[in-house]
Amino acid sequence: MNTQQTHQEDHTRRHLDAMCVNESAQAHPWYYNLKYMAVGIVFGIIFVKSEVISWFRIQEMFHLQSFHMYGIIGSAIMVGMLSIFLIKRFDIRTIHGEKVSIADKKFNKGQIYGGLLFGLGWGLTGACPGPLFAQIGIGATVVIITLLSAIAGTWVYGRFRDHLPH
Amino acid sequence: MLDFLTKPWPWYISGPIIGLTVPALLLLGNKSFGISSSLRHVCAMCVPAKIPFFQYDWKKEVWNLFFVGGIFLGGVIAAVFLANPLPVKIDPVLAQELAGYGITNFDSLIPTQIMNWEQLLTLKGFLLIVFGGFLVGFGTRYAGGCTSGHAIMGISNLQLPSLIATICFMIGGFVMSNWILPIILSL
Numbered sequence: 638m639n640t641q642q643t644h645q646e647d648h649t650r651r652h653l654d655a656m657c658v659n660e661s662a663q664a665h666p667w668y669y670n671l672k673y674m675a676v677g678i679v680f681g682i683i684f685v686k687s688e689v690i691s692w693f694r695i696q697e698m699f700h701l702q703s704f705h706m707y708g709i710i711g712s713a714i715m716v717g718m719l720s721i722f723l724i725k726r727f728d729i730r731t732i733h734g735e736k737v738s739i740a741d742k743k744f745n746k747g748q749i750y751g752g753l754l755f756g757l758g759w760g761l762t763g764a765c766p767g768p769l770f771a772q773i774g775i776g777a778t779v780v781i782i783t784l785l786s787a788i789a790g791t792w793v794y795g796r797f798r799d800h801l802p803h
Numbered sequence: 804m805l806d807f808l809t810k811p812w813p814w815y816i817s818g819p820i821i822g823l824t825v826p827a828l829l830l831l832g833n834k835s836f837g838i839s840s841s842l843r844h845v846c847a848m849c850v851p852a853k854i855p856f857f858q859y860d861w862k863k864e865v866w867n868l869f870f871v872g873g874i875f876l877g878g879v880i881a882a883v884f885l886a887n888p889l890p891v892k893i894d895p896v897l898a899q900e901l902a903g904y905g906i907t908n909f910d911s912l913i914p915t916q917i918m919n920w921e922q923l924l925t926l927k928g929f930l931l932i933v934f935g936g937f938l939v940g941f942g943t944r945y946a947g948g949c950t951s952g953h954a955i956m957g958i959s960n961l962q963l964p965s966l967i968a969t970i971c972f973m974i975g976g977f978v979m980s981n982w983i984l985p986i987i988l989s990l
Binding site: 663665670672679691692699700705713714715724730732736737748754758760766769771784789790791794 | 808875
């Protein structure tokens with residue numbers, strides 16, 4: 638089996654859930670990844686300072702008692718949408734000169750069933766996956782268990798994926 | 804200035820900066836914003852167990868683990884250097900409702916009275932910490948993304964499946980927060 642073919646199969650497999658497929662064709666040394674860590678750090682600080690990782694803020698959101706979270710998610714989407722529009726419209730390249738490509742998401746029933754299940758978990762833990770990492774960072778060590786449990790949930794999904802309706 | 808930095812930041816400052824993560828990752832290396840896939844990469848890295856869903860070259864997605872590592876470090880930095888000395892401000896109606904369940908401490912961003920190592924062994928703590936986490940991991944992967952991958956990245960890219968997923972996230976959250984959580988908190 639040649640390398641090209643293996644590469645293709647690997648890519649198809651990662652396409653399975655229409656996530657984690659945005660693979661740059663370029664190969665870089667490992668320390669290039671530090672730039673993503675820098676973005677993560679800014680992101681994590683914002684998460685804490687705007688109280689996105691607050692269990693209380695999430696409950697407020699689902700009780701319609703505060704505009705805060707709606708304002709954050711809404712304005713983030715607006716900025717994201719405008720950015721993607723500009724990138725596509727003016728064909729803005731990456732800093733390494735590569736064309737930006739974003740995979741389309743295909744509809745399947747998993748988005749409904751999985752979405753509802755994640756929603757239940759979000760209301761319960763008051764955290765989506767990102768905030769879990771930041772909560773551990775602020776010293777809420779018990780959230781390590783929540784994170785490990787989320788990893789276990791992901792594994793169980795992978796294990797029983799073929800038996801679930803999609 | 805320092806006073807401004809230590810106070811909670813308003814939505815119209817933080818929301819747009821969170822939105823800027825989308826072009827930042829795209830322009831730094833053609834990466835689509837998403838966080839829950841990091842959980843999948845950990846599975847692929849540590850316990851692939853010959854499951855097809857975890858048979859891929861996770862090393863190609865290692866940027867995502869650097870990204871979530873950064874989120875953890877951001878949490879550390881915010882807590883050490885920019886900590887808000889005041890208790891978390893929450894809606895008085897919610898505060899009163901939570902007080903009815905014995906949640907009266909608003910010093911932390913998480914309800915430390917029900918989420919701590921001792922509570923882990925009670926039914927309430929187990930449901931909140933362990934079962935809740937399981938639903939987050941199982942649900943996001945089943946849905947193919949979380950708040951970042953679907954709600955922010957997906958909707959920004961005008962993807963209908965992401966809008967559907969986001970609506971389902973919200974429905975699940977409303978049902979849990981308003982009808983199921985009260986039962987769990989009374990345990």
